[in-house]
Amino acid sequence: xxxxxxxxxxxxxxxxxxxxxxxxxxxxxxxxxxxxxxxxxxxxxxxxxxxxxxxxxxxxxxxxxxxxxxxxxxxxxxxxxxxxxxxxxxxxxxxxxxxxxxxxxxxxxxxxxxxxxxxxxxxxxxxxxxxxxxxxxxxxxxxxxxxxxxxxxxxxxxxxxxxxxxxxxxxxxxxxxxxxxxxxxxxxxxxxxxxxxxxxxxxxxxxxxxxxxxxxxxxxxxxxxxxxxxxxxxxxxxxxxxxxxxxxxxxx
Amino acid sequence: xxxxxxxxxxxxxxxxxxxxxxxxxxxxxxxxxxxxxxxxxxxxxxxxxxxxxxxxxxxxxxxxxxxxxxxxxxxxxxxxxxxxxxxxxxxxxxxxxxxxxxxxxxxxxxxxxxxxxxxxxxxxxxxxxxxxxxxxxxxxxxxxxxxxxxxxxxxxxxxxxxxxxxxxxxxxxxxxxxxxxxxxxxxxxxxxxxxxxxxxxxxxxxxxxxxxxxxxxxxxxxxxxxxxxxxxxxxxxxxxxxxxxxxxxxxx
DNA sequence: CGGTTACTTGATCGAGCTCAATTAGTGTGG
DNA sequence: CCACACTAATTGAGCTCGATCAAGTAACCG
Numbered sequence: 001x002x003x004x005x006x007x008x009x010x011x012x013x014x015x016x017x018x019x020x021x022x023x024x025x026x027x028x029x030x031x032x033x034x035x036x037x038x039x040x041x042x043x044x045x046x047x048x049x050x051x052x053x054x055x056x057x058x059x060x061x062x063x064x065x066x067x068x069x070x071x072x073x074x075x076x077x078x079x080x081x082x083x084x085x086x087x088x089x090x091x092x093x094x095x096x097x098x099x100x101x102x103x104x105x106x107x108x109x110x111x112x113x114x115x116x117x118x119x120x121x122x123x124x125x126x127x128x129x130x131x132x133x134x135x136x137x138x139x140x141x142x143x144x145x146x147x148x149x150x151x152x153x154x155x156x157x158x159x160x161x162x163x164x165x166x167x168x169x170x171x172x173x174x175x176x177x178x179x180x181x182x183x184x185x186x187x188x189x190x191x192x193x194x195x196x197x198x199x200x201x202x203x204x205x206x207x208x209x210x211x212x213x214x215x216x217x218x219x220x221x222x223x224x225x226x227x228x229x230x231x232x233x234x235x236x237x238x239x240x241x242x243x244x245x246x247x248x249x250x251x252x
Numbered sequence: 253x254x255x256x257x258x259x260x261x262x263x264x265x266x267x268x269x270x271x272x273x274x275x276x277x278x279x280x281x282x283x284x285x286x287x288x289x290x291x292x293x294x295x296x297x298x299x300x301x302x303x304x305x306x307x308x309x310x311x312x313x314x315x316x317x318x319x320x321x322x323x324x325x326x327x328x329x330x331x332x333x334x335x336x337x338x339x340x341x342x343x344x345x346x347x348x349x350x351x352x353x354x355x356x357x358x359x360x361x362x363x364x365x366x367x368x369x370x371x372x373x374x375x376x377x378x379x380x381x382x383x384x385x386x387x388x389x390x391x392x393x394x395x396x397x398x399x400x401x402x403x404x405x406x407x408x409x410x411x412x413x414x415x416x417x418x419x420x421x422x423x424x425x426x427x428x429x430x431x432x433x434x435x436x437x438x439x440x441x442x443x444x445x446x447x448x449x450x451x452x453x454x455x456x457x458x459x460x461x462x463x464x465x466x467x468x469x470x471x472x473x474x475x476x477x478x479x480x481x482x483x484x485x486x487x488x489x490x491x492x493x494x495x496x497x498x499x500x501x502x503x504x
Numbered sequence: 505c506g507g508t509t510a511c512t513t514g515a516t517c518g519a520g521c522t523c524a525a526t527t528a529g530t531g532t533g534g
Numbered sequence: 535c536c537a538c539a540c541t542a543a544t545t546g547a548g549c550t551c552g553a554t555c556a557a558g559t560a561a562c563c564g
Contacts, residue, residue: 083412099397099400099404101394101397102393102401130389131389141353141379142353144354145352145355147400148350148351151403152359154403154407156339159410159453160337241332
C-alpha cells in the first residue's frame with residue numbers, strides 16, 4: 001500500500017486510510033496520499049462491534065456512512081407486519097448507510113453478523129471535505145452509483161430468475177467480492193444463515209437448503225454448514241448465464 | 253440545444269429552473285433563487301423527444317443525469333439472452349441516469365414512452381457546481397439516496413409480495429407521484445404497456461391483465477385499456493399493508 | 505447431558521406461469 | 535367507408551416451481 005509520510009505515530013499506524021489494505025475498495029480508491037490524510041482526519045473509528053449489535057435502525061437520525069474494515073454486516077428493513085426483508089450484505093471494503101442520505105433518517109437497519117471493525121464517515125464532515133477534494137466527491141458519487149447499479153442487478157435477479165440462478169448468482173457475487181479483498185474466491189465461510197440467504201434471494205429457507213444439496217450432488221460445490229468450496233466455477237457461471245454482470249457493488 | 257442565459261431571451265424564459273413548476277420535485281428543491289440560476293446555466297435543454305427514442309443505452313459513455321419535465325420514460329437493461337428487464341419508470345420532476353455515476357458508462361437504457369421534454373445535467377459541470385453550491389451537493393446526494401431507498405422498496409416488493417400486492421403497490425406509487433406533480437391521484441393514464449408493468453413487477457402479462465379485471469370486479473378500479481380510475485383508494489392501501497412506505501422515489 | 509437453534513429432507517399444495525384461443529384497438533390502403 | 539393486417543389486451547385450461555407443513559438430524563452451550 002501507500003507508505004505513510006509525516007511523523008510516525010505508532011498506535012495509529014494500522015488504522016489510517018493511508019495504509020488500510022482496503023483503501024482501493026473503499027472511498028479512498030484513486031485518491032492521492034495527501035487527500036487520504038484529510039479523509040483520515042474525519043473518520044471516526046470505534047472498537048470492534050459484536051454480532052447482533054446494530055449500527056443503525058430504521059428511523060434513526062442518519063448522520064454517517066459506515067465503511068467496513070473487517071467482519072460482515074447485514075442490511076434489512078421491516079415490513080409493517082413485522083417481517084424482516086434482507087436488503088444486502090456488506091463485506092470488508094464496502095460501505096453501508098447510503099439510504100440515510102435521503103430524508104435525514106435511515107430507512108433500513110444494519111446489524112453485525114461477524115465481529116466487525118467499522119470506520120464511520122459523518123455526512124456533514126464528508127460534505128465539507130468534498131468541497132476541498134474534488135476527487136473525493138467523484139469517488140463518493142461513484143460509490144453511490146455502484147450501489148444503485150448493484151440494486152438494479154438484484155431487481156433483475158428477483159424479477160426474472162429461478163431459484164437455482166439466484167443462489168448461483170449469490171455465490172458468484174460473494175466469490176468475486178472475497179477475491180477483490182485478496183481472499184480465496186473458491187473457499188470461504190458464509191457470514192449469514194440460510195434464513196438470511198433465503199430472505200435476501202426471495203426464497204424459502206428449505207429451497208436454499210435443497211439447492212445447496214443439489215449443487216453438491218452435481219459436484220459444483222462442497223458444502224459443510226457455512227463452509228463453502230466452489231469446485232466448478234464454470235458451472236455456476238453457466239447457471240447465471242446472461243444475468244449478472246459480476247459488478248455487484250457495495251452492499252450487494 | 254443549449255440555452256444561453258446572459259442577455260434576456262424572452263422565448264426561453266419559460267424553460268428556466270427558476271420558474272419550472274417541477275423545481276420542488278427535481279434537483280432545485282430547496283435551492284435559493286441565485287443558486288438556481290447557476291444550475292440553470294449548466295442545464296442542456298433539448299427539443300421534445302418522441303416515443304421509442306433512447307436517452308442512452310447500456311454501454312454508452314455516461315456523461316449526464318437527465319431530469320424529466322414532461323412525458324414518461326422507462327429504464328431497463330438487457331440480459332445476455334436478450335430479454336429486457338424493466339427497472340423503473342420516470343415521471344415528470346424525476347431524474348434518471350444515476351447508474352451512469354459509476355464506472356463511466358450506463359448499465360441500463362432509458363427509452364421514451366410518451367413524448368418528453370428533458371433537461372440534461374452533465375456530470376462534469378454538475379460536479380464543478382457542487383463545489384460552489386453546498387446546497388446543490390446535498391440535494392444531489394439526497395436525490396441519489398432517494399433512488400437507493402426506492403430500489404430497496406422494490407427489492408422488498410419482489411422478494412416478499414404476492415402478485416396482488418405488487419400491482420396494488422405499483423398503482424399507489426403512480427397515484428402518489430401524479431399527485432405530487434399536481435395531477436389527479438385517482439384518474440390517470442398509464443404511460444406503459446401491460447408488458448412493461450408485468451416485466452417490472454416480475455409477473456406474467458396475463459397475470460397483470462387478470463388482476464386488473466379482478467380489481468375492477470371488486471370495485472377498486474375502473475380500467476379501460478390504459479385509462480385508470482381508482483375508485484377505492486383504501487382497499488388498495490389495505491392490499492399493500494405494511495409493505496411500501498409511499499416514498500417510492502425518482503425512477504420508481 | 506437436555507434444551508435450543510440451525511439446518512436438512514420428505515410430502516403436499518397452490519399461486520402464478522405457459523400455452524392457446526379470442527377480442528378489441530389501430531392503422532393502412534383501396 | 536370497409537376489409538385486412540397487426541398489435542395490445544383479455545380470457546381459459548393445465549402444469550410447474552417453489553412455498554408450506556411436518557418430521558428428523560446435527561451442532562452448540564449452559
